[in-house]
Amino acid sequence: MRRYRCHKIAKGKAKGEIVISKDPLCFYLVDPKDGQVIEKNHDLEGKSIANKIIVFPGGKGSSVVQADGLYQLQQENNAPIGMIIKYPDTVLVATSIIMNIPLVDKVDEDFYSIIEDDDVIEINADESIISID
């Protein structure tokens, strides 16, 4: 098992498959019914983020849409279970704290060079550790 240090933003633990996005993500442009990204030309267009750990640069979009989008995904049990980002912004940070979704940043570059979609990883934000089976 490989372990990587990270920096806790929103507390909690999650284990599951990852989905990697090159583009920043706006949760409002994700269909709550199946967790599929509907934003045109997005790196994840047509892919589902439901119950996955998302690895992405950070959030984008207006000040309400992240919370509105994630809340609806949670109501349908299609929200992501964890998030790993590079660039924290207040909107995404506040949203993940309020929605109780573990969020971390400052992960070693090594981590990014070995991960692939669907790898199973575990985030332990409370101890600032990410582990890969």
Next chain:
Amino acid sequence: MKLTSEEKDMLAGKYGEGVALAMEIQQAIVEAFEPERMVEISRVHVALSNQEADLWFVEKLLKKGNKCRISPTVNPPYNLEYFKNYIEFTQEEVDIIERTRKAYREIGATLTYNCTPYLENNIPRFKEVVAFSESSATPYINSIYGARTNRESAQSALCAAMTGRVPEYGLLLEENRRGQVLVEVEAKIKSDFDYQLLGYTFPRMNDYHDTIPVFVGLPDKISSEALMNLGAQLNTAGAVSLYHIVGYTPEAPNIKAAFQNHQPRNKMVIKDEDIQETYSSISDKKGEIDFALFGCPHLTIKQIEQIVNVLGSRKFSVPFWVCVSNLTKSLARKMGYLDTIKSAGGHLVTETCIDQPCWKFLSGKKGVTDSPKCAYYTKRRNMSFYIADLSRATEAAIKGELR
């Protein structure tokens, strides 16, 4: 991080449970940004959205007791009473909006229901520390007034309204406000609409994390409407909450000052063809339309005048809706513009956002708007748009097609 004794008391619940919850969330935000202290704020704007998450959170705070220490102005939901004359709402929709309006009233918000408070009644001064959410508002007050806010979410801004302070990090600190990317605008930027496209073009051509552009090459005179458009699009297509325009905005009297004597991290040139590419990536150039929708952000009285000047005594051939503030509608009434638009079959509607359930009668249809932001968010509501300059879009609403 050091807390004052008052802040410790807030966290411990001495000022009530609502304040304690708000402070607890703010302390979690602190984990991400590691500030040294909290600072008091004097103004708040909350981007009320009238969606489930918004309602859930404001009711959660309200149930704990307490009112806002700083009464925030708020974004629009929709004008239920006005739209009831035209469409039917489900009981669930009526419940959500009635509960939302009640919750914000009881928590002590100033019920402006307008997304351009920075042009009307929530105007900070230079260097004033505030907490503003709403994507057109944050860049406007940071960039044009030189006030200081982070890119707050609706919920983090509401927490700030409860505690009367924010963690001091990011754009509240002088050194973090320096420009990062020098943007030489070679493209011809003339109309207010050109600023919409410029605002959409910068994030498209830029690295995601370099988020403070410094523009050079823009005209000497720029309207408030153009600046409203620029900020709204920069902060929608990217996450730009502060920009500088050399020789124009208060923190950029010259290039050196804009970069605080540092070198730009990056440079780019925006040419006519870049603007054109942005336009073709977000809109088709012509075609038939089913409706016209404006007011994302809320149109100003000058923009209403522009519509009326194009309209003359003609009639619209498709449904024509404009979202405006109460002030703008009142001015339009007094100035005769409202009569002109109403007799042409159009509507000026107050206290309403383009991204609300009141627009369900437009689902599956194709309209025209002047705002890329409007077209971007309403995909969720199955609406699609041609995007065009306000005058051209008004003409399209008269002809029934964009030419």
